[in-house]
Amino acid sequence: xxxxxxxxxxxxxxxxxxxxxxxxxxxxxxxxxxxxxxxxxxxxxxxxxxxxxxxxxxxxxxxxxxxxxxxxxxxxxxxxxxxxxxxxxxxxxxxxxxxxxxxxxxxxxxxxxxxxxxxxxxxxxxxxxxxxxxxxxxxxxxxxxxxxxxxxxxxxxxxxxxxxxxxxxxxxxxxxxxxxxxxxxxxxxxxxxxxxxxxxxxxxxxxxxxxxxxxxxxxxxxxxxxxxxxxxxxxxxxxxxxxxxxxxxxxxxxxxxxxxxxxxxxxxxxxxxxxxxxxxxxxxxxxxxxxxxxxxxxxxxxxxxxxxxxxxxxxxxxxxxxxxxxxxxxxxxxxxxxxxxxxxxxxxxxxxxxxxxxxxxxxxxxxxxxxxxxxxxxxxxxxxxxxxxxxxxx
Numbered sequence: 339x340x341x342x343x344x345x346x347x348x349x350x351x352x353x354x355x356x357x358x359x360x361x362x363x364x365x366x367x368x369x370x371x372x373x374x375x376x377x378x379x380x381x382x383x384x385x386x387x388x389x390x391x392x393x394x395x396x397x398x399x400x401x402x403x404x405x406x407x408x409x410x411x412x413x414x415x416x417x418x419x420x421x422x423x424x425x426x427x428x429x430x431x432x433x434x435x436x437x438x439x440x441x442x443x444x445x446x447x448x449x450x451x452x453x454x455x456x457x458x459x460x461x462x463x464x465x466x467x468x469x470x471x472x473x474x475x476x477x478x479x480x481x482x483x484x485x486x487x488x489x490x491x492x493x494x495x496x497x498x499x500x501x502x503x504x505x506x507x508x509x510x511x512x513x514x515x516x517x518x519x520x521x522x523x524x525x526x527x528x529x530x531x532x533x534x535x536x537x538x539x540x541x542x543x544x545x546x547x548x549x550x551x552x553x554x555x556x557x558x559x560x561x562x563x564x565x566x567x568x569x570x571x572x573x574x575x576x577x578x579x580x581x582x583x584x585x586x587x588x589x590x591x592x593x594x595x596x597x598x599x600x601x602x603x604x605x606x607x608x609x610x611x612x613x614x615x616x617x618x619x620x621x622x623x624x625x626x627x628x629x630x631x632x633x634x635x636x637x638x639x640x641x642x643x644x645x646x647x648x649x650x651x652x653x654x655x656x657x658x659x660x661x662x663x664x665x666x667x668x669x670x671x672x673x674x675x676x677x678x679x680x681x682x683x684x685x686x687x688x689x690x691x692x693x694x695x696x697x698x699x700x701x702x703x704x705x706x707x708x709x710x711x712x713x714x715x716x717x718x719x720x721x722x723x724x725x726x727x728x729x730x731x732x
Contacts, residue, residue, distance in 0.1 A: 347462040351688035355672060359682035364675070365708075365716045367636075368682040370508070370654045372707040376573035377621040380614040387606035396605040398597055400428025400581070407612035408581050412564070416554050424586045427593050430603045431578035432538045432567040434596065437463040439534050439563050439582060440500060442595035444469035448499040453485065455689035455698060457508050457536065469499070473691060476510060481649045483512040483657075487521045494529050501531045503552060506539035509689050509703040510657055511650030513543055516550065523555040532588065533558070537566045538580075541622050543652040544630040553584075560585050563592065568611040570654070571622060577607045629654070629706065632713055636706040639717030644724050645702075654707040657686060661700050663724045668702045671726070679722045 340348060352369050359366040375381060399405065405422035412418050420426050429435035437459065444450050446468040452460050454473040464471040474490035476483040494501075503522060505514040514522070526533050533552060540549045553562040567580035582592050614621075637647045637656050645658035665671045668685035676682045686701040706713060 343465045343468070344462070347458075347465065350458055351684055352458075355676075355682050355684050358673065358676040362676040362680065364677075364680045364682045365712060365719065366682040367704045367706070367708065367716055368672070368684040370570075370705045370707060371575045372573045372654075373709055373712065374573060377614055377618045380572055380574070380610045380618060383613040384607055384610035387609050392606045392609065394605060396428075396602050396608055398602060399424075399593060400426070400602075401605070401608040401612070404428055404579075404608040404612040404615075405581075407615040408583065411615045412551075412583060416551050418551065418554050418559060418564075418583075420583045421586070425583060425589050427582045427589050427596065428602075428608060429565075429580045429582060429596055430600045431569060432536060432565050432580040433459050434578075434599060435565040435567075435580045435582040435592070436460065436502070436534060436536060437466070438596035438599060439565065439588075439592045440464055440469070440502075441467045442591040443532055443588070444499050447497065449495060449497040450500040450502065451490070451493045451498055451531075452502050453490070453504065453507075454691065454694055455509050455686055456502070457504060458689060460502055461691075470497075472498070473694070475694070475697075476507070476512060478648075481647070482651075483507070483510040483648065485514060485518045485522070487518070487525075490522070491525060494525060494531070498529060498531060500534060501526055502534045502536065504536040505552075506537075506543055506549065506652030508539065508653055509655055509684070509686055510648070511653045511655045513547060513549065513651040519550065519552055519555060523552060523558050526561060527557050531561065533562045535562060535564050537564055538570050539653040540566055541571050542626055542629060542654070544626070544633065545651065547651060549652070563588055568614065571625075572611070572614045572618065573625070574607075574611075577604055577611070579604050579607055579611045632706040632708070632710065635710070636704060636713050636717070639713070639720055640704065642717070643720040645720075648701075654705045655703050656706060658702050658704060659700055660702060660723065665723075665726070666700055668698075668700055671723075672702060674726055675723070678726045679719045681716050681719050 355368040405426040409422040440463040563584040569575035648657040
């Protein structure tokens with residue numbers, strides 16, 4: 339029998355909506371995975387590593403060449419220096435990096451502040467640690483989502499130990515601006531908090547903008563664990579190669595927890611990711627440009643279908659409001675769409691606490707990280723959303 343603190347996390351919205359999409363042969367715009375492979379040089383490096391015998395346990399902290407490539411990449415792009423020997427840890431995707439960080443650093447009685455909507459693994463990780471979570475929130479500002487700094491300030495108590503910040507943000511596609519980052523940093527320093535930053539979409543920021551890591555702000559490197567991964571950057575979500583960068587004492591704590599979760603993973607995949615980090619920036623630039631075009635195409639299709647579309651500054655996702663079509667319950671709509679019009683999506687209310695459902699129940703997250711022809715067909719099907727009934731699950 340599942341322990342009570344994990345009972346709310348028995349199943350995920352991704353499993354439910356993907357199962358509906360598969361059952362009905364629907365186009366799955368719910369789960370954020372691309373349908374095209376990453377750079378050929380990376381794939382060939384993986385094949386070569388497998389053929390050369392790199393198929394046993396890698397070092398516990400990750401292969402040296404990958405840790406060095408991660409450190410070089412962050413120093414080059416952000417000016418933040420990490421020692422690959424003990425300030426970089428390779429993990430089983432960013433999810434394990436975040437989970438291990440929370441388990442290592444939050445104890446019973448501690449509080450962890452999340453920003454809602456949050457990625458659904460965050461509160462589960464807090465529960466596994468035996469801690470409690472409190473929520474700050476994003477709020478709508480025109481067609482954008484911005485951080486409600488007052489809600490962040492109110493969420494911090496004397497029991498707060500950790501703050502989890504996700505930017506570029508899943509599910510809303512928002513990117514924290516310089517002023518917002520400065521306010522987050524100020525509160526973290528004032529209250530002596532450790533910050534975990536989920537930066538898996540760090541390279542997928544659109545319209546000429548650039549991601550800036552919180553750790554690059556004054557006073558933040560020594561209290562911040564930066565978590566990222568190869569999956570979204572290089573179209574290899576199934577490889578589950580992620581990493582944590584931070585001050586050595588914090589990384590050592592994360593490694594102590596991580597080594598009893600998975601120990602290691604992806605031995606022959608790690609040198610391939612190192613190859614990509616060092617030589618495939620032009621490929622990533624092309625991916626970002628292509629994704630921006632796909633964002634625009636899906637947003638236009640949703641608008642033409644009658645949805646009110648919110649701005650997406652990064653990630654794989656665009657948020658749409660179906661109330662102009664007469665649908666006020668996004669969860670019911672997402673359950674009906676796969677069987678009725680052949681499109682899968684995810685309700686944003688799945689990413690918030692139960693008490694906050696009402697504030698987000700009208701919004702749907704769509705993923706645009708699919709082939710152009712797939713998005714075009716999804717657009718044609720979405721045109722039928724105005725005639726869709728939500729009286730059943732499809």
